[in-house]
Amino acid sequence: MVMKPRRRTAPAKMSDIARLAGVSPSTVSRALAGSPLVTARKREEIHRLARERGYVVNSTARNLRLQRTQTLGVVIPLAHETSQPLSDPFFMEMLGWLADAITQRGYGMFLLKVLPPMEGWLTDLIASQRADGIIVIGQSTEHQTLEAAALHYKPLVVWGGHLAAQSYCTVGTDNLAGALAAVEHLIKLGRKRIVFVGDPAVPEIGLRYEGYRLAHERAPGLRAPPHLVSSHLTPDTSYEAVRAFISAGGNCDAIFAATDVIAMSALRALTASGISVPSQVSVVGFDDIALAAHSNPPLTTVRQDIERGAHTLVDLLFRRMAGEDAPSSTMPAELVVRESSC
Amino acid sequence: MVMKPRRRTAPAKMSDIARLAGVSPSTVSRALAGSPLVTARKREEIHRLARERGYVVNSTARNLRLQRTQTLGVVIPLAHETSQPLSDPFFMEMLGWLADAITQRGYGMFLLKVLPPMEGWLTDLIASQRADGIIVIGQSTEHQTLEAAALHYKPLVVWGGHLAAQSYCTVGTDNLAGALAAVEHLIKLGRKRIVFVGDPAVPEIGLRYEGYRLAHERAPGLRAPPHLVSSHLTPDTSYEAVRAFISAGGNCDAIFAATDVIAMSALRALTASGISVPSQVSVVGFDDIALAAHSNPPLTTVRQDIERGAHTLVDLLFRRMAGEDAPSSTMPAELVVRESSC
DNA sequence: TTGAAAGCGCTACCAC
DNA sequence: GTGGTAGCGCTTTCAA
DSSP states (O other), X not given: OOOOOOOOOOOOOXXXXXXXXXXXXXXXXXXXXXXXXXXXXXXXXXXXXXHHHTOOOOHHHHHHHHXXXXXXXXXXXXXXXXXXXXXXXXXXXHHHXXXXXHHHTTOEEEEEEEOSSOTTXXXXXXXXXXXXXXXXXXXXTOHHHHHHHXXXXXXXXXXXXXXXXXXXXXXXXXXXXXXXXXXXXXXXXXXXXXEEEEOTTSHHHHHHHHHHHHHHHHOTTOSSOOEEEEOOSSHHXXXXXHHHHHHTTOOOSEEEESSHHXXXXXXXXXXXXXXOTTXXXXXXXXXXOGGGXXXXXXXXXXXXXXXXXXXXXXXXXXXXXXXXXXXXXXXXOEEEOOTTOX | OOOOOOXXXXXXXXXXXXXXXXXXXXXXXXXXXXXXXXXXXXXXXXXXXXXXXXXXXXXXXXXXXXXXXSEEEEEEEOTTOTTSTTOOHXXXXXXXXXXXXXHHTTOEEEEEEEOSSOTTHHHHHHHXXXXXXXXXXXXXXXXXXXXXXHHHOOSEEEESOOOSSOOSEEEEEOHHHHHHHHHHHHHHTTXXXXXXXXXXXXXXXXXXXXXXXXXXXXXXXXXSOOEEEEOOSSXXXXXXXXXXXXXXXXXXXXXXXXXXXXXXXXXHHHHHTTOOTTTTOEEEOSBOOGGGGGSSSOOBEEEOXXXXXXXXXXXXXXXXXXXXXXXXXXXXXXXXXXXXXX
């Protein structure tokens, strides 16, 4: 059987269904919303018609009318990470859990990738009223932007580090305590020259660096003061940073990396330089991404509970959307010891 | 200085800006759209006012008026993978590249996770007119659904396998050729009993299984006929499937896994059973996710060019949105040999 | 060059 | 219970 190429028909509207059902659009609207005002008979008839015709309420029109979008904005700022898209697996895993939590609540998810420095991404998103609330995954270098927005805009929650004077709502791991545990673990193993690799300008990383420094203060026996190898968060830049450190004659017996991605780059850089892990240099990361357990050798790291984090973010956001002034939340970190540190 | 807690003010609307500028909303609309009809002086004045007041056009209202959303729907169907959110890193990486490509075009991204079997997810998304076009990442078990929708709805592209009789537009890797190359590689290494692990009911996987079978047909010296260990695509189910195969006395000297996630589970299952890779059993995966190079041992796999795939998806979708009947596209696969096969 | 007015598709108020 | 009507905030005719 040969079919005529069928022209695309304009989608049905509520008034079409109303005409077919011999009622007014008001009644269709009520019926579809399950209002008890409409007689059961009519309601079912209207539902049947809608199903037959594949009619679904136009969400744009409904949203304009109801002054809401039934959608949450999820923003991922990626300073210094332009080379790769959404590079860090940690953020990806977070995104997955967020999708779950948001869908569960019957909301949609509007995804936005932002490459700082970029003016107005947050204020514009807010002002455009595309979303009923906003989740920002990672502070990146946008602390000031967030601070400014939070002054006037309440339904905003941020995954990241909790800073001392901060008016926006964050959810995050106890970065300082996690880093402290990691470095104390290295010290207990007898490591004396521990290097930190990362960019403390990012709040979360800054807190991890503080933990690293604190561990040094508390351990008098160390041979070296805190040493920072500054590196952005991409695999390539961190690989290069560690290579450069080694080439320059840098001397250490342990590396504490600000993230697992950096730690894994460090593993590669060390191996490439003929340095064995962990016998010569121990390596510890942060995040416990899925990759971490499968690296070679498997990576010791500080675990963040992503799933719980995602649910907390969504929970706090809904409370803020409801007008409540929900506070920040910090979750415990857990050291996971694997073979990259012995 | 103590600040009074400031009440949240309703966002400005176009008429507010119009009043402030002493012109009509029409003029503001034109000015903000950069229309040459408005005098430069007035246009700048209006832009200045808008910036000062943080005014941005309400996207819902504009979309309703213009009958478009400036948004693409991105759907991830996850049959059998309910346990984990967006579990497969391959899809995650794809999502990242898609975000890039879509943002570049000035569009937004509406993300939807679907857990089949679930009626109407696609027709409802289409009918709700939430998006100007739709990208589906992975056919999963939804071939029929896609087929049905594509009959009437053109701006739809799917990442996945290209099947013989298929009316929807796909972008994907040459799964059959990739699988063929992988298995021929194993045969060249002298492997005689090669097992396939995966679920051929998913179109992409089905094609990979075909490639596996074809390699067997072409190689008379193999000791064993094609052997399928059926497994869903999650780490847990595939781990169990391989364990069960081994416990049942299953005999093989190589495993060709339908995805890298399955391959890595196979690695774990083999190691846990005291079987060494690659000396006793070689393992080859498919995808070349970031994890693959870092597994232990590093995984031989068939590389899919995700970045190019994402750009092709978006490109074809825009052509379809413009009315063109853009055709499916298949990209070459590339075997990447690492230490899990020797 | 500008403004008035219509209308995108829907919901909810008000009458009946 | 049901329908008419107003209006969400915007863009774009059309008329001036």
